[in-house]
Amino acid sequence: MFPVLKSKKLIMIWVGAVIFAVHLWLSFVSYHYMYLGVEVSTTDSDKWIISKFHSGSAANIIGLELYDEVLRIDGRPVMQHFSVPKFHSIEQARSVEVLRDNSIYEFTLYDVESPNTMQPLLLNAIELIMFIVAAALYTRAVYSASTKLLILLFVLMGFIFMSIEASSRGDAIAIYLIFNALSIVPVLFVHFMYRLLEEKGQSFFPFMLIKVLYYMLIPISLARLVYFTPLANYKYYSFDRFFSLLFFTTVCILSLVFLIFLYFKRRYEYSYSANIIKTMFFAFGISFTPILLLSIIPDLFGVTGVSYSNTIWALILFPIFFFYFASRKKLFNFKWSGIEKMLIQFFSTLTHRSNPTTLAMHQIIRNFKKIQQLEDLRTFFLPELCRVLKVKHAAVCINYYSHFNFFSHGDIDKEHLKQILQNDSESTIASEYLIFDIEQNADYSGYLIIKYPNRSLLAACQQWLETLCGPLSLVIENIHLSKKLSMRVTNYINEAAAASEQPLAASQWINKLTFQLQEMERARIASDLHDTVLQDIFFARQRVVKIQEKKLNANEINIYLQELTEFLDIININAREAAFLLYPHQLKEAGFAVAISNLIETERGIAPYKLRLKIEHSKKWDALPSDILLQLFRISQELLSNAKKHSKAHNVSLHFYKTDYQYCLHYSDNGVGISEHKHEDTMGWIGIRQRVANIDASIEVKTASGRGLSVLIILAEE
Known part of the structure; x- marks a missing residue:
């Protein structure tokens, strides 16, 4: 076992070293070269004209103007500067020579101060936050397949913020990283949700759909290696950029639709996975919706929307809201001081x-x-x-x-x-x-x-x-x-x-x-x-x-x-x-709704049927005396145990609700049912009736052989 552990550690060291080296290179590009934000296009006579200044451009500071004809960049012909044929932009340049009104002007950037000196620092800070969140999950949370995917999700978001500045300056490594990360992040998010629910015994769609998305990304990721070769050109870059944004938007919208579906399906549950679903719904929706609606979707339709440099900051809300909702719902027990x-x-x-x-x-x-x-x-x-x-x-x-x-x-x-x-x-x-x-x-x-x-x-x-x-x-x-x-x-x-x-x-x-x-x-x-x-x-x-x-x-x-x-x-x-x-301590620690939700979540992992739970007015249920709640909990356990042993049902439902003067527990299944009066003779049903009598409640059983079972327990409000 020792050689295996040693090799794993060596792999981690090498991967960490590669990531650190990439970070150093991207930081060098970001801080060494000023962001010019100059877009150029060709005329019918093969001349290169400045056609657009992007948000945050330093072109006005150095004296460039729209429709200037670009003659030379860094003393060489325009087409010999890497960013022009690949991206139709001028980046990583130290001097630009233009023709304006039949006069030639040369603009140098050696002594020019960048107008946006704080943005690279802020992006590095957010990148660090993403990696810290990933490290916190790795060291503090229970390790599982879903946790690994969530960690990888935050790591990839860290790569996005790491690459933003360098990619805007035309760096091939940064563009390769950011396009791949944008494509993988929404797929990884769906994969995380799938694994989380699978660990809790739930599945809403076949995993093959996620596999198809990954299989689509593999050849695309390999094709993007062209950025490191002389074959890269503006047409491929334009297509790849459009595809990356379209793929990101499509999968994000599907993810939001899936989260909305899960939210409404689990909104009356209070288990760990239900709270995770609600947390991810709010965190993902709040952080990804602004950049989708204000920047990416208008960009896809060729409309000028809000600048990416303004909406990209919304992504920082994802870890903030994630930890806010996680701590509020006590999903994780983080101990930051002295750990x-x-x-x-x-x-x-x-x-x-x-x-x-x-x-x-x-x-x-x-x-x-x-x-x-x-x-x-x-x-x-x-x-x-x-x-x-x-x-x-x-x-x-x-x-x-x-x-x-x-x-x-x-x-x-x-x-x-x-x-x-x-x-x-x-x-x-x-x-x-x-x-x-x-x-x-x-x-x-x-x-x-x-x-x-x-x-x-x-x-x-x-x-x-x-x-x-x-x-x-x-x-x-x-x-x-x-x-x-x-x-x-x-x-x-x-x-x-x-x-x-x-x-x-x-x-x-x-x-x-x-x-x-x-x-x-x-x-x-x-x-x-x-x-x-x-x-x-x-x-x-x-x-x-x-x-x-x-x-x-x-x-x-x-x-x-x-x-x-x-x-x-x-x-x-x-x-x-x-x-x-032995004793459901969560009844005291977290309340009846959480205890029942976790019981149902545990049962879903082992039960041969689909199990549905709905708890309405959870706070009023939690306020009932502890001895009554314990009896209701045991009744629920016994009903589920009987369903598992005898019902042969495909669907089982537990519904806790409150009317004006009554608390009601309604159990139903579509199983084989039980013969008339048979439920009165077994030990399980005797125990249920005794518990119902102990809390001064009433029970109504409706069943017939082959027609399922319905049990309604009514507790009068004191």
């Missing part, structure tokens, strides 16, 4: 103490099944946690209606912590404790508290602790629910004791059943964690051991650590998915 230092500390932690840490993580999660009451946290959880983190003091705090219960290891100032937890977040930041939220619900709040010597000591472990809070919250919630259930059962038993003289047998049976169910649930959670998180952690440990066994230099270690980072990202995703299946 490099944090990663160094994290990798250092893995390298120097990965073996004991990994083993301890195994032990901590294995010990969860031993925790039968909250007091067991002192024995089976906190001591091992302190040993792994190399701290002396830690605690778990459960706040029941402002009554704080602390389960601590070491010296913890409980009164001080009460004040911190009762006050705002500023007290938490200023304190000597690191506090993580474990659980926040109507019954109680849970916190994991670490007393640390300094904040940097735990910086590398913070993400691991946040991940650990997920399974820990499940343990605490199970204990809480078990106690709650036990109290209710005890009340029922006491009521039965008052009404009957022989309640003992029933009491013993209920208690035995309760404890059996509790142990089964703990075993299930432990099994789920073992099959997902623990297995992944074990493989990560094996990779760390390999790094330790090999004598590697710093560059080789960085390659292996990069691989390890990507694998840890996968572990993090798997842990989140396992926690999501």
Whole structure:
């Protein structure tokens, strides 16, 4: 594997060196030669006449005028200057000799100041922004096929801004780059959207359409190599320019139409891909529409529109709006301050103490099944946690209606912590404790508290602790629910004791059943964690051991650590998915609409049918009590599970909407349906009806064999 990694790194170095060399050359052309903006044309007598001055032209400054006859450029005949036969323009010239009113004038540019000295600097700044955005996505976002395409999209946009100034001066490399980039960018954008939706289990058109576009561009890109040969001429340049603009316009319009279609199809969803679609719709539309409508389309029809030098700046809005909408909808979690230092500390932690840490993580999660009451946290959880983190003091705090219960290891100032937890977040930041939220619900709040010597000591472990809070919250919630259930059962038993003289047998049976169910649930959670998180952690440990066994230099270690980072990202995703299946924490973190949307998005990747979701009045749904939302979420899961197992449907729909006084969940499919009353006998339907009864809702089922299924659940507004 090492030679492969080394060769990949060498390829990246060579590619980076080539890009840097091209940038240096284009910058040299841009800053060394003034932009003249002079267009020339021939007369019937084969004379070259100045026919047009483009926007930003320096011709007026040096004294050139329209209809001057050009005699010589840089002391040579006009046709020997490269830009005249190729582009019918005068660029990269130091002197121009013209005939005006039967008099010969020579104009030199040696001491002339360019009127647009800031534009190349601004374009270089935007080019840098595009490359920074690409680097940010590469280092901060989850790496996938769609992410690679988005990175490449921003890189190509960087090339466009890199080439603008040099291409306007007639440089062949810049013209080749900018024409190819203009042709590829809209195709790449469509390809990105296709891959993103494909990763979420959705496909709206065959990939062959995108392949056809790429196949069209390959021979065109090869034909453009003619710019580097003496065969290049103005006719080919004019055709290539027109084709590039037409192709760019056509694919951009198709992309916008496709985005509009996706937007209206997904506007009532709140999943990751739905938010990406909305983000790209607004970002692409806002940034590309001005240059299309004001410059390119008029140019294609031979009409003078707004100068490209004025509308090209709209493209900078693409990364700005992209990151604005991405951060607003929390699509990415970018950490700009101190990220490099944090990663160094994290990798250092893995390298120097990965073996004991990994083993301890195994032990901590294995010990969860031993925790039968909250007091067991002192024995089976906190001591091992302190040993792994190399701290002396830690605690778990459960706040029941402002009554704080602390389960601590070491010296913890409980009164001080009460004040911190009762006050705002500023007290938490200023304190000597690191506090993580474990659980926040109507019954109680849970916190994991670490007393640390300094904040940097735990910086590398913070993400691991946040991940650990997920399974820990499940343990605490199970204990809480078990106690709650036990109290209710005890009340029922006491009521039965008052009404009957022989309640003992029933009491013993209920208690035995309760404890059996509790142990089964703990075993299930432990099994789920073992099959997902623990297995992944074990493989990560094996990779760390390999790094330790090999004598590697710093560059080789960085390659292996990069691989390890990507694998840890996968572990993090798997842990989140396992926690999501056990308990949908997004109900609390992001709201009901997002949780349901992500459930549907996950189902689309594995379901044998097309799945449609529509959520209206999402904010009102999010405002419902958490216990009701959890029951609705579980009902949706069960309906989709039944559809997957039994319906044989091609189309399944979930619609959440609100009337004046009711919340409605409508499920429908076009499957085989179920026989009359059969839905009342199965465990799945019994569970659905029990959950519906728990939230005081009503359910209406319409079905017949071979006629699909319709389920309407109505919850009255309180």
